[in-house]
Amino acid sequence: MDPAPLTPFTDFCLLFLSILLEGAPFILLGTLISGFIDAYLPPGLIDRWLPKNKVLAVILSGLLGAVFPVCECAVVPVIRRLIRKGLPVSCAITYMLSAPIINPIVAVSTMKAFSTSVGQFSLRATETVAHGPAFMTSGRLLLAFLVTVGVGLVVLRFRNHSILRSGIIPNSSGAALAGFDAPRADDDAPSPNRLVLAMRTTMRDFLETAMYFTIGVAITSVFKAYVTEDLIMVFNQSEATGIGLMMVLAFVLSLCSTSDAFIAANFPVPTSAKLAFLVFGPMMDVKLVFMYLSVFKSRFVVSLAIALFVVIGVMSYVWIRL
């Protein structure tokens, strides 16, 4: 009997599973962290850690990824729980957007990806280019830092209720940030109970985050399996087109920030478009949209996506001309 034919649907299955197998471990890690944060992190502690000055606090949050590197899949459940523990939303969003880029792992992978123009199959090092690995890596990290801190400062002006889903607001029923959500009544509870709480929170957070992740992965896989090549090959019509389309591509491909540089490095588009791809993708893609919706209101997510698209596009264009 002939084996079942390979079809776009079987391609979809392969794509879906590969992204799921790659990303789910990091979501589990993130939700484990979130579970322990929920059970063990005393409320108010984050407030004490952060600088008193709100601008400094946001700036510091933009650099936290260098110390606590978390990929974009894991960071969502982490900040979701940190918000509940009293981390200001502005700082949480800054950390959420910056950590997948401003971390040592991504810096190394970006350097590696741009170190040769043709990757590991090159028989020799090729040309020295003006926008080499150091430029691309530093540009990616610096641009991401500026953008994410900028977003954090803008978010300072908004109220939690206009950004967060009601179930996420530290005290949706009205109490203040520092107390309601925490196991205050059980501060002296025996540790096994806290562990139970941590594991229950982990399970709950994983199931919710993974649901949104699954939807995003499915959409990405549909795109890759069914899109036509003609749609892809319009990137070089102009620099502006390249920048915009590379960000759209980053959005739909939903690549991991540790590997996306290898894709960008080999794309025959202007440097500014590659930069936009590398900065925008880890902050906003299909799977992230659905994961963000587990924390933020849809109106905020849409506004954030549009703002990031415009700001990163313009800044990438300007950046390489500085």
Place this chain on the structure above:
Amino acid sequence: MKKFLQTLAILTLIVWGVVFLYFYTSGRIEKYLDPSFRIYALLSGIGFLLLAAFNFLNRNREVGVCTHDHAHGDTCDHDHHHGHDHDHSHDHGHGPHHDHACCDHGHEDEHSDHHHEHGPSHEHEHGDDHACCGHDHEHGHEHKHDHSHSHDPHHDHEESPSGLVFSLLVLLVPLLVTTGYSHDKFSAGYLAKWGKIERQMMQMRIAAKSPPRTPDAPVGNPYTREGIEASEADGTTPGQADTPPEPKDNKAGEAWGSFTIEDLKKMVPQNEKGEFLLDVPQIFYTAGDRELMEVMEGIPVETTAQLMEETLHNPDKTRLKAFRLFIECCAADARPLSIPIDFGKAPPEYTEMGWYKLYGKLHYANENDEIIPLIRIERIEATAEPSDGLLF
């Protein structure tokens, strides 16, 4: 119902754990993930099962803490329906000195031990929001929230069982369906589509490095020895943009040192007949590198690849496509890197996407102003898929 949903949530974790372990232990994972990522899949499979087991064994244990986040799994121990009498001894409203670290105004010490208890239907009204801060303070002193548990409709307590069931279906159905239907390999159509994109990107990359050709410039292959000699004879310098830039440091200069056949022999192993053992991606990426192409034009090569119909560069219908899949992290970023192989006549019968050893001479054809690396085939042999069938 709550216990039933909790059990469903635990079962969902078990299914995920089993699927992840199945992929790892069956070896299927080799078709999906780069080796460095496989261990994470194994660990997470174990993690899912441990998490499920822990929550199952402790399903009846009282935590005594309400986290007010019962989105999924509904794992809180107390009854969340109305009329309960458990003590929400949460902090209500900070005093004027509580500490908002990111605010400019100074609240000093937290009144986190400011508990008060209330009946099931008391109300609080929140007064002053500090919109300047990233978070809402809402620590007014006219608390007025309704604690009869008529929370807003989006509060997680209110999630309907049907919503939770939907979530679990989203988590289970696609995973199980794709596990059952995936063939662990891409269709020819997918490979042709993304292979075409890779080829087009390569041509755009070469074009970006080359000066635009004037209308009366000779159309020849500037990368063969004949082409180079011809262009030098008429004063043009094809591929000028490919010449190395002035080295900015010694390292760059070394990297661009002139490349010779001796260099190639040092870098690339040869079989007993002297044929260079090159992978398709290695050949693919030589296109556009003037010095490499000069050296490699006409060399005997052996490579192992899968074969498909050549649909892009096949003017005389004498060619097939040899390709290899290259994966950075997971199959979703797989890139089919391909080159044409030319038989000089109608290709022999072959198995679509079958594995073959290919022997022939490397050639850089210039067709429609595009540099096409290809192999002029001398013989092919069917072979089994190599252990490194996917290139990582």
